[in-house]
Amino acid sequence: MEVCNCIEPQWPADELLMKYQYISDFFIAIAYFSIPLELIYFVKKSAVFPYRWVLVQFGAFIVLCGATHLINLWTFTTHSRTVALVMTTAKVLTAVVSCATALMLVHIIPDLLSVKTRELFLKNKAAELDREMGLIRTQEETGRHVRMLTHEIRSTLDRHTILKTTLVELGRTLALEECALWMPTRTGLELQLSYTLRQQHPVEYTVPIQLPVINQVFGTSRAVKISPNSPVARLRPVSGKYMLGEVVAVRVPLLHLSNFQINDWPELSTKRYALMVLMLPSDSARQWHVHELELVEVVADQVAVALSHAAILEESMRARDLLMEQNVALDLARREAETAIRARNDFLAVMNHEMRTPMHAIIALSSLLQETELTPEQRLMVETILKSSNLLATLMNDVLDLSRLEDGSLQLELGTFNLHNLFREVLNLIKPIAVVKKLPITLNLAPDLPEFVVGDEKRLMQIILNIVGNAVKFSKQGSISVTALVTKSDTRAPDFFVVPTGSHFYLRVKVKDLGAGINPQDIPKLFTKFAQTQSLATRSSGGSGLGLAISKRFVNLMEGNIWIESDGLGKGCTAIFDVKLGISNESKQSCIPKIPANPRHANFSGLKVLVMDENGVSRMVTKGLLVHLGCEVTTVSSSEECLRVVCHEHKVVFMDVCMPGVENYQTALRIHEKFTKRHQRPLLVALTGNTDKSTKEKCMSFGLDGVLLKPVSLDNMRNVLSDLLEHRVLYEAM
Amino acid sequence: MDTLVAQLQRQLRDYTISLYHQGFLDDQFTELKKLQDECSPDFVAEVVSLFFEDCEKLISNMARALDQTGNVDFKLVGSSVHQLKGSSSSVGAKRVKGLCITFKECCDSQNFGGCVRCLQQVDIEYKSLKAKLQDLFNLEQQIVQAGGRIPQVDI
Numbered sequence: 001m002e003v004c005n006c007i008e009p010q011w012p013a014d015e016l017l018m019k020y021q022y023i024s025d026f027f028i029a030i031a032y033f034s035i036p037l038e039l040i041y042f043v044k045k046s047a048v049f050p051y052r053w054v055l056v057q058f059g060a061f062i063v064l065c066g067a068t069h070l071i072n073l074w075t076f077t078t079h080s081r082t083v084a085l086v087m088t089t090a091k092v093l094t095a096v097v098s099c100a101t102a103l104m105l106v107h108i109i110p111d112l113l114s115v116k117t118r119e120l121f122l123k124n125k126a127a128e129l130d131r132e133m134g135l136i137r138t139q140e141e142t143g144r145h146v147r148m149l150t151h152e153i154r155s156t157l158d159r160h161t162i163l164k165t166t167l168v169e170l171g172r173t174l175a176l177e178e179c180a181l182w183m184p185t186r187t188g189l190e191l192q193l194s195y196t197l198r199q200q201h202p203v204e205y206t207v208p209i210q211l212p213v214i215n216q217v218f219g220t221s222r223a224v225k226i227s228p229n230s231p232v233a234r235l236r237p238v239s240g241k242y243m244l245g246e247v248v249a250v251r252v253p254l255l256h257l258s259n260f261q262i263n264d265w266p267e268l269s270t271k272r273y274a275l276m277v278l279m280l281p282s283d284s285a286r287q288w289h290v291h292e293l294e295l296v297e298v299v300a301d302q303v304a305v306a307l308s309h310a311a312i313l314e315e316s317m318r319a320r321d322l323l324m325e326q327n328v329a330l331d332l333a334r335r336e337a338e339t340a341i342r343a344r345n346d347f348l349a350v351m352n353h354e355m356r357t358p359m360h361a362i363i364a365l366s367s368l369l370q371e372t373e374l375t376p377e378q379r380l381m382v383e384t385i386l387k388s389s390n391l392l393a394t395l396m397n398d399v400l401d402l403s404r405l406e407d408g409s410l411q412l413e414l415g416t417f418n419l420h421n422l423f424r425e426v427l428n429l430i431k432p433i434a435v436v437k438k439l440p441i442t443l444n445l446a447p448d449l450p451e452f453v454v455g456d457e458k459r460l461m462q463i464i465l466n467i468v469g470n471a472v473k474f475s476k477q478g479s480i481s482v483t484a485l486v487t488k489s490d491t492r493a494p495d496f497f498v499v500p501t502g503s504h505f506y507l508r509v510k511v512k513d514l515g516a517g518i519n520p521q522d523i524p525k526l527f528t529k530f531a532q533t534q535s536l537a538t539r540s541s542g543g544s545g546l547g548l549a550i551s552k553r554f555v556n557l558m559e560g561n562i563w564i565e566s567d568g569l570g571k572g573c574t575a576i577f578d579v580k581l582g583i584s585n586e587s588k589q590s591c592i593p594k595i596p597a598n599p600r601h602a603n604f605s606g607l608k609v610l611v612m613d614e615n616g617v618s619r620m621v622t623k624g625l626l627v628h629l630g631c632e633v634t635t636v637s638s639s640e641e642c643l644r645v646v647c648h649e650h651k652v653v654f655m656d657v658c659m660p661g662v663e664n665y666q667t668a669l670r671i672h673e674k675f676t677k678r679h680q681r682p683l684l685v686a687l688t689g690n691t692d693k694s695t696k697e698k699c700m701s702f703g704l705d706g707v708l709l710k711p712v713s714l715d716n717m718r719n720v721l722s723d724l725l726e727h728r729v730l731y732e733a734m
Numbered sequence: 735m736d737t738l739v740a741q742l743q744r745q746l747r748d749y750t751i752s753l754y755h756q757g758f759l760d761d762q763f764t765e766l767k768k769l770q771d772e773c774s775p776d777f778v779a780e781v782v783s784l785f786f787e788d789c790e791k792l793i794s795n796m797a798r799a800l801d802q803t804g805n806v807d808f809k810l811v812g813s814s815v816h817q818l819k820g821s822s823s824s825v826g827a828k829r830v831k832g833l834c835i836t837f838k839e840c841c842d843s844q845n846f847g848g849c850v851r852c853l854q855q856v857d858i859e860y861k862s863l864k865a866k867l868q869d870l871f872n873l874e875q876q877i878v879q880a881g882g883r884i885p886q887v888d889i
Contacts, residue, residue: 431772440773479773617785617821624769624777658820689820711762711824714769 018076025069032066054108061101064094142291145173150302159310163195166303170278171197174292177245177282180235182275184209184254191275196235207231213249218273223250223293223300232277245280246288250300252276255308276300344403352400359396362389402550412557416584417457419507420445423484426464434472439480439513441468442630444605446485450505454582459554463562466547467511467575475515478572481630483510483605487578506560506578512606514572523564527552555579604721607631608649610682612642612667613656618710622654622687625717639667646671648680652724657686657699658710665702672703683724687712739882746873750887753870758863763826782867785825789860792818796853800846811849812841818856829859 036059043055071087149169153162167179178198182191185206191214193205207214213230226233228244251273278296280286366386374382427443434441464482471480487508518526527548555562558579566573609631613619619635626633634650636642646653653671657664668684675681685706686699699707706724708716753759770777792814799810819834833856840848874884 435772435775442773615788615817615820615824617781617788618824620781620784621766621769621824624766624774624781627774628769628771656820658816689823710820711765711826713761713765 022073022076025072029066029070029073032062032069036062054104057097057101057104061094061097064090064097068094138291142295146295146298146302149173149299153299153302153306154309157310157313159307162303162306162310166276166299167195167197170296170299174278174280174295176278176280178235178277178279180232180277181252182207182232182277184272184274188272191232193235194274199235205235214275217249217275218251221251221297223248223288223296225288226277228279232275233279235277235279243282245282245284245286247277247279248288248293248296249275249277250296252300252307253304255304255311276303348400348403352396355396356393359389359393363393398547398550402553412456412459414454414582415457416452416454418451419449419453419484419581420451422457422461423464423482426461426468427482429465430468430472434480437472437475439472439475439478441472441480441482442605444481444483444630446483448486449484449507450486450581450583452584453507454584455558455579456554460558460579460581463551463554463577463579464509466551467509467577470547471511471513471515471575475513475572478514480511480513481605483512484508485510504580504582507581508576508578510574510576512572512574517569517571518564518566518573519569520566523566526564527562551577605630607651607721607725609633610642610646610650610653611635611655612637612639612653612664613687614638615656615658618656618687621711625712625714626654628714629718629721631721639663639670642667643670643674646674646682648675648682650682652683652685652721654685654687654708655704656710657688657695665698665704668702668704685720685724739877739880742873742877742880743882743885746870746877747885747887749870749873753866757828758866760826760828762823766826779871781825785821785827786860786864788821789818789830789856792821793853793857793860796849800850800853806844806846806849808841808844808849812838815841827860827863830856830863833859 039055039059043052068087068090071083071090074083075087149166152165152169156162156165163181167181170176171179176197178196180193180197181195183194184190185192189209190206191209211231213226214232217224217226226247226249228234228247230247232249233244233247252275254272254274276296280288363386366382366389369382370379370386423443423445427441431441468480468482485508487506552562555577558581560577560579562575562577564573564575607630609626611619611622611626611633613622613635614637616637619637623633623635634645636645642653642655655664655667664686668686671681671684683706684704685708686695686704687708687710688695688699689710696707706720708720712720754763766778766781796811796814799807799814815834815837819831819838822830822834833852837849837852837856839845840852877884
């Protein structure tokens with residue numbers, strides 16, 4: 001043992017202490033050797049350990065430390081130099097390795113620490129994801145519940161089933177204790193408990209609608225937590241001390257059909273809500289979760305829609321039932337009407353035949369009787385019989401015709417006929433009566449009136465005969481004028497210009513009389529059947545009052561119009577009708593020699609003319625001329641009278657200027673003065689015996705429009721008038 | 735074998751033609767006939783009778799005027815003649831009209847003798863025409879009464 005410079009005094013080696021040191025060293029060595037073994041074993045076991053060589057280093061370090069302690073065992077007793085050498089080597093190695101390890105650890109420990117933090121971070125993330133997964137799963141489940149509920153609710157259109165199913169399903173999904181639905185009463189002032197989940201027959205329990213808690217729930221579309229003690233939530237008698245579960249209430253809008261507009265979803269303007277109350281089980285300490293509240297709100301909306309669908313369906317079913325009923329009723333009515341018409345037609349047909357046969361017999365035999373030898377009284381009697389039976393026959397025909405017309409079963413018999421002849425024939429038929437009554441009849445046919453037309457000749461004649469006959473019947477004096485012309489379709493204004501379309505044209509016939517006239521108020525009644533506007537005075541004219549009605553029907557069949565104008569009682573009346581006729585394109589066979597062609601043969605019907613002539617005879621002749629041409633002639637015999645009488649209605653004034661002097665010419669000037677507007681002034685024509693130039697010049701200078709040489713022939717006058725009316729001036733007819 | 739109607743009709747035709755040929759009537763009378771139809775069946779008769787009345791009146795006026803010897807109002811006579819001329823030309827009384835023209839000239843030249851002569855002639859003339867036309871109308875009447883139609887006479 002070397003001498004050392006220890007501070008403490010040396011003590012001799014104690015036996016006991018030596019022993020303990022010896023043992024401790026031994027155990028240390030063992031531990032030091034076993035630790036690396038353990039390390040190796042566990043590292044081998046784990047797959048991941050990044051720092052193997054560190055482990056090796058650490059193992060070496062420990063092994064050497066153990067070796068050192070082991071070798072220490074031999075140093076307690078006296079030992080040889082070899083042992084000391086080994087000991088020294090071991091210690092040196094240990095020192096090197098431990099220093100290296102210490103240095104290494106400086107690098108390694110931060111890494112190891114960071115690994116730990118990353119591990120922690122990942123763990124947190126995993127926990128978060130777990131949470132989110134849980135949420136999603138809950139939501140998905142909620143959605144599934146809603147879909148299922150909706151499906152259940154919408155699978156039926158019956159109101160009760162809908163509501164019951166809602167409650168049941170909600171109760172099941174959310175595991176509710178109680179679920180109730182309060183519906184508003186008819187008055188809207190109370191809510192009535194209509195459906196509950198658990199109670200089979202809910203008591204008729206109502207609460208006023210104006211409770212604050214109810215207003216609160218109705219005020220929002222969300223589910224609202226309410227107190228379990230509120231009147232709507234207290235459905236069962238509270239018994240026991242258990243804590244009532246949380247209660248949630250939500251409004252269910254009750255929509256009407258009228259709320260569904262095409263363009264905007266109803267904005268809950270109905271203000272009619274039902275109340276759904278949901279109660280969690282008491283004593284469960286469960287709370288309403290957000291997703292459950294959402295579920296409840298969605299269900300409430302779905303219920304509202306389902307209810308409205310049910311309501312719509314009810315409405316449409318009701319409407320359909322109603323329509324079916326109406327249909328049935330209409331069908332019945334139609335069949336009845338058909339039966340009635342058929343019965344009437346049968347009756348008419350039978351009666352017609354049955355009535356006509358005896359009628360014919362009576363008429364025929366009476367006619368025959370007339371031919372035989374009879375005393376005057378007998379003859380009178382037979383004539384009366386004949387007249388009456390003819391009247392009766394006409395009446396029957398009329399009635400039959402009218403009923404057939406109304407049916408629409410009357411068809412026009414179209415054929416080609418001569419229109420001009422038709423008019424002449426009618427006039428020939430009427431003339432005898434007219435002559436007896438001293439009523440001059442004039443016929444004016446427009447020059448462009450087609451001669452051969454297609455239509456129902458018989459019926460057209462019937463119409464014209466009826467109208468003209470009426471005119472004759474109801475006139476005591478005056479003249480009757482019949483005018484026929486072609487008119488544009490559908491105009492009521494008299495129109496002398498022709499536009500026939502294609503193969504059809506509209507014939508207008510005007511029958512004007514100056515007879516009794518008709519009160520304008522009675523005009524609409526004229527065309528109704530069996531109505532006759534007659535005073536006692538005209539009662540004698542007979543007739544059934546059907547004439548005009550039948551004529552109107554015929555005119556309508558011919559796609560035309562018929563109307564009557566009258567200025568009042570005593571002022572005569574004009575009957576006008578239009579009918580549609582076809583134009584025949586057969587070659588014209590003129591049965592009557594036509595008037596030698598005068599292409600400008602105009603219509604003078606109704607042309608108002610004034611004739612001034614001092615000579616009575618020539619006045620009369622001129623008037624006769626003009627009347628023959630169809631004009632309406634007024635005669636005066638002096639200038640003063642002429643000026644007094646002349647008015648804007650007179651289209652032409654014929655003035656005789658044969659008298660020497662200029663007074664008559666002055667009249668012309670005065671007429672010019674009287675009518676300042678040119679179109680109102682009548683045309684002035686001078687009638688004179690002189691044809692020399694001076695007369696002509698004189699006339700022109702006094703403003704006369706024309707000069708005529710007396711005496712005027714008919715053709716001359718006609719030409720002159722048409723020239724005059726066309727050109728408004730005439731200085732050639734000399 | 736002629737029926738009565740046919741006979742009468744032929745007579746009428748002949749007579750009418752003779753009147754025209756003898757110058758009693760002219761075309762104007764034909765025109766007058768044209769104006770007679772069913773509406774005014776007596777037109778000619780009325781006009782003619784009016785004419786004769788006129789004649790009478792005018793002739794008496796003229797006679798009176800011409801009687802004022804020494805103080806003849808030729809203007810008055812002239813105007814009456816003018817009237818008569820107009821009337822006769824309107825009616826177709828050819829001869830009367832012709833006489834009126836001559837008469838007018840006499841008046842214009844204030845030929846008293848001429849006027850008187852013309853007046854006389856006019857008087858005779860119109861009376862004879864009146865008689866003849868009366869015959870004509872009688873014939874027509876007879877035809878109508880016999881059931882026939884008055885024929886249209888084309889000159």
